[in-house]
Structures are given as structure tokens and as C-alpha cells.
Amino acid sequence: MAVLANLNNLRNDTPGCAHVTHFNNAGAALMPQPVVDAVSDHLTLEANRGGYEAAAAAADELEDTYDAVAELLNCHRDEVAVTENATRAWDMAFYGLPLQEGDTILTSEASYASNYLAFLQRARGTGASVKVVPRDETGAIDTDALKRLIDQNTALIALTHVPTNNGLVNPAAEVGAIAKDAGVPFLLDACQSAGQLPLDVEEIGCDMLSATSRKYLRGPRGMGFLYVRKSFMEGLEPPIIDLHAAEWTGPASYELRDDARRFETWEKNFAAQLGVRAAVRYALRLGMDTIWQEIQDRARQLRLRLSAIDGLHVKDTGAVRGGIVTFNSEKLGSAQIKGRLATRDINVSVSPPSSTLLDARRRNLPPLVRSSVHYYNTEEEIDLLIEALEEMHL
Ligand SMILES: Cc1ncc(COP(=O)(O)O)c(C=O)c1O
Numbered sequence: 467m468a469v470l471a472n473l474n475n476l477r478n479d480t481p482g483c484a485h486v487t488h489f490n491n492a493g494a495a496l497m498p499q500p501v502v503d504a505v506s507d508h509l510t511l512e513a514n515r516g517g518y519e520a521a522a523a524a525a526d527e528l529e530d531t532y533d534a535v536a537e538l539l540n541c542h543r544d545e546v547a548v549t550e551n552a553t554r555a556w557d558m559a560f561y562g563l564p565l566q567e568g569d570t571i572l573t574s575e576a577s578y579a580s581n582y583l584a585f586l587q588r589a590r591g592t593g594a595s596v597k598v599v600p601r602d603e604t605g606a607i608d609t610d611a612l613k614r615l616i617d618q619n620t621a622l623i624a625l626t627h628v629p630t631n632n633g634l635v636n637p638a639a640e641v642g643a644i645a646k647d648a649g650v651p652f653l654l655d656a657c658q659s660a661g662q663l664p665l666d667v668e669e670i671g672c673d674m675l676s677a678t679s680r681k682y683l684r685g686p687r688g689m690g691f692l693y694v695r696k697s698f699m700e701g702l703e704p705p706i707i708d709l710h711a712a713e714w715t716g717p718a719s720y721e722l723r724d725d726a727r728r729f730e731t732w733e734k735n736f737a738a739q740l741g742v743r744a745a746v747r748y749a750l751r752l753g754m755d756t757i758w759q760e761i762q763d764r765a766r767q768l769r770l771r772l773s774a775i776d777g778l779h780v781k782d783t784g785a786v787r788g789g790i791v792t793f794n795s796e797k798l799g800s801a802q803i804k805g806r807l808a809t810r811d812i813n814v815s816v817s818p819p820s821s822t823l824l825d826a827r828r829r830n831l832p833p834l835v836r837s838s839v840h841y842y843n844t845e846e847e848i849d850l851l852i853e854a855l856e857e858m859h860l
Pocket residue numbers: 492551552553554578580626628629630655657658677678679690
């Protein structure tokens with residue numbers, strides 16, 4: 467196993483590593499100390515000085531959040547909005563797109579439940595429809611089928627980069643090239659890929675991208691962000707506005723801001739925003755290429771070890787696979803496994819079929835155990851997980 471040169475330091479820098487064996491990084495990863503400090507220091511400042519006064523004192527650092535995210539995504543700071551979570555970021559883009567009767571939304575089988583629910587809701591309201599692009603033999607979106615399905619009615623391509631229940635990494639840049647060729651807007655759900663693998667919106671070619679703070683980025687809960695390409699911003703009306711998104715210019719008029727903050731609200735969790743900034747800066751310091759290699763390495767090891775246990779079935783698909791490792795057992799239910807691991811302070815989660823209904827039905831998936839690795843997980847921790855599972859399967 468390739469090891470980050472400073473793995474011990476990284477673990478010492480992560481308070482949770484002393485208490486739990488954490489394989490729930492796709493749920494919420496363990497925050498490193500600089501993230502915890504950024505959040506709690508600001509809360510203390512708010513308590514001692516007042517919330518508005520604390521925000522004024524931290525104005526430069528709050529602004530730097532946009533620079534940090536822009537660096538992470540290779541975009542301009544004006545193309546970044548800081549939101550409450552990935553779903554609201556995605557919603558602000560999706561519900562802002564003009565849709566009309568006859569329009570089609572193309573998406574993949576790996577679609578996340580909340581996104582698909584929004585497709586269905588808007589389809590009901592507008593007369594647009596959703597078409598699901600089939601998978602290829604590896605389980606990824608079939609890009610040839612995608613090309614064939616695009617026609618003059620295609621209003622949007624919406625792709626989940628890394629699904630919530632699978633190691634699969636969808637070929638986002640290939641999809642971006644197809645979308646660009648066809649002149650179709652491309653919305654990428656990067657909720658599970660942000661902080662896990664390098665994201666470059668120029669290389670990917672997406673017009674909009676949503677992500678969350680608490681997962682692979684190791685930021686605090688209740689934060690996310692949205693990228694909207696500058697050239698795309700004009701045509702994207704925020705579905706909800708406030709006095710931060712727009713200026714009230716007269717009794718019958720308002721003007722939207724011209725940057726991506728038109729998708730934000732005025733009131734925010736500033737402490738958490740500073741946590742996002744710290745988390746992104748932390749990831750950038752380590753380097754996204756290194757992080758991605760380390761995560762793939764750990765996940766490869768874990769899959770190999772799991773496959774050797776009689777009665778366990780690894781369910782991941784895809785030619786490119788990341789840190790989400792899913793499996794089920796012939797002997798025990800996934801919730802039972804999660805519960806038994808919890809008694810040993812080993813954290814995993816369970817992915818229910820309803821979180822990715824299309825994929826679950828296609829592959830006939832039961833609830834899956836999701837053991838998602840991060841670069842700070844060690845070989846010894848993988849041993850602990852495997853030993854526990856082996857004991858359960860004796
Ligand atoms: C692929 C994917 N998209 C979107 C989301 C929603 O993210 P959030 O809970 O931050 O809104 C999740 C959460 O698990 C996810 O896995």
C-alpha cells in the first residue's frame with residue numbers, strides 16, 4: 467500500500483482517528499483539526515463579539531472561501547456560490563433552467579434520489595420528460611447511447627459523477643465533450659467526487675457543478691457549493707431570490723447580481739463557511755492527485771480482502787473505481803453488519819435501494835454495506851474491518 471509520507475501526522479491532525487475506525491467517508495468524513503478550529507474559533511468570536519461583528523472581522527477569510535473553491539475546481543471565484551448542502555446547490559441550478567413541454571432531460575442509471583425526484587417534479591409541472599441513458603458493460607453511462615439519445619428536444623444532461631452506492635466513477639469529461647458538441651447544458655453532481663478526485667471544470671466541460679462539504683472534502687456538515695460557468699449564468703434564473711441575490715431597485719424592479727452568489731442566501735452559517743475554506747485549503751495542500759491515488763489504493767486493497775471472505779459479495783462496478791466500497795452478505799443483513807461493526811467502533815453506513823432506485827432495480831440490489839475509505843485510513847484499520855467481518859462469517 468502506498469502511504470502518504472506524512473500519514474501519521476495527518477492522523478494526529480484528525481481527532482476522530484483516536485476514537486473510531488472510520489469507513490463512512492462517503493457519509494461524512496472525519497474533520498481535520500484546522501477545520502474544527504476554523505469553525506469553533508469563529509463560533510467563539512460570534513459569542514464574544516456578536517455575529518455581524520465576527521463576520522466583519524473574518525471578511526477576508528470568508529472571501530477566501532471563493533478563491534479556495536475556485537482553485538479546487540479551476541474556475542473563477544465569481545463562478546462559485548456557497549450553499550447549505552449539495553442538494554440545494556444542485557437545486558438552485560436545476561430549478562433555474564428553463565424547461566417546457568416536450569423537453570427531455572438525459573440522465574444516468576446512477577442518479578441520486580433527490581436529483582431524480584426533482585426531475586420528476588419538474589416533468590410533472592412542465593410536460594418535460596426524463597430519459598435514462600443505459601449503462602455500458604462496465605456499469606458507467608454508455609456515452610455512445612448518450613450521443614444517440616440527444617436530439618433537438620434535449621434540454622439538459624445531468625450526471626452523477628460518483629454514485630452514492632458504488633465505487634463507479636462516471637466518465638464526466640467524455641460526457642462534457644458530447645454535451646458541448648451538441649450545445650446541451652451539462653449539470654454534474656460532484657457530491658461524492660469533490661475532495662476525492664481532481665475536478666477541473668474546464669477539462670470536464672460542465673456548465674454547472676454541485677458538491678458538499680462534509681464528505682470527501684472533510685469539511686463541516688450543512689455546507690455545499692455550486693459552480694456555474696460565467697457564460698451560462700445569464701440564462702440561469704435563480705428559482706428563489708433574496709436581497710443578497712438581487713438588488714431591489716424600485717417598487718416594480720430588481721436586478722440580479724451578475725456573479726454566482728445570485729444562487730446564495732444572505733444569511734449563512736459563517737463558521738461553517740470558514741470550515742469549508744479550511745477543508746478545501748487542506749485538500750489543496752495535500753494535492754488532489756495524491757489524495758486520489760491514495761484513496762484508490764486503499765479501496766483496491768479493501769475490495770480484494772472483502773472478495774476473499776466466503777459469503778460476502780462486493781457490488782462495485784465501473785472501469786474506474788474510487789473510495790466507495792459496497793458489499794452485501796449471504797448470512798447477515800447490511801443493517802445487522804453495520805450494528806455489529808459499531809460495537810467495535812468501526813463506522814460504515816448502509817445504502818438503501820431507494821437512494822439509487824434505478825441502479826438498485828437494474829442490479830437487483832438489497833441494502834448494501836457502504837465502507838468508504840479515505841487517505842487517512844490505514845492498512846491496520848482495513849485489517850480490523852476484515853477481521854470483524856470474518857468473525858461474523860465463520
Ligand atoms: C451522489 C450524491 N449526490 C447528492 C447528495 C446530496 O448531498 P447533500 O446531502 O449534501 O445535499 C449525495 C449525498 O449522499 C450524494 O451521494
